Amino acid sequence: MKRIRVLVADPVRIFRAGVRNLLRREHDFEVIEAAQLSDLEALTDDGPDIALIDLQFPPFGAVTALNWLRNRCDSCSIVWSLKPSPDVVLDVLSAGADGYLNKEISRAGLVRSLRGAIQGEAALSRELTMFVVEELRGLEQRDRTRERIYLLSGREREILYYVAQGLRNRQIAATLAISEYTVKRHIQNILGKLDLASRVAAAEFYREAVGGGRAAVGA
Secondary structure, three states, rough: OOOOEEEEOOOHHHHHHHHHHHHHHHOOOOOOEOOOOHHHHHHHOOOOEEEEEEEOOOOOOOHHHHHHHOOOOOOOOEEEEOOHHHHHHHHHHHOOEEEEEEEEOOOOHHHHHHHHHHOOEEEOOOOHHHHHHHHHHHHHHHHHHHHOOOOOOHHHHHHHHHHHHHHHHHHHHHHHOOOOOHHHHHHHHHHHOOOOOOOHHHHHHHHHHHHHOOOOOOO
């Protein structure tokens, strides 16, 4: 039976030992340890089958380590940490990680995730999987919104930006050195082209298009 080679890349020795002792009980796992990036240089060309990389793996973090491994061996790289935030998880997955686990995962859950990774399954908890799905849906929605914004002329997009910043017509007119009537006419055109009911809706549309927050909008 071929053994699954697992690299435990973590700066904390007692943590590496705990994972090593856990996986050795399964008999088909072989554990390799690394405390910092320079330790990876001792890996052979075939490398590990799976790399478990601590998010803060020294000296430059997990993304640097997984890129180093990707350039040298064909291993499945899983990043993990305590209490991972959704934003960090998405950034790490976008950087090329094959999965992300919470270090508080149960022993059975860890073994199950590692075996699944070997079979090509993503190593993600249900909670993190739902977050990634929702975030991808949001990205698709923003892409569709960005396409609609190009229905506007350059001047209309410029005025929409100021509307989203909460500027009144008079302030926009002064900023662009045009009349308030011209600003009002442009805003009417913007609402018509985008099929929006109000300038508040237009401001929300712009923030969605650029992926910004929900700032207050002036009347």
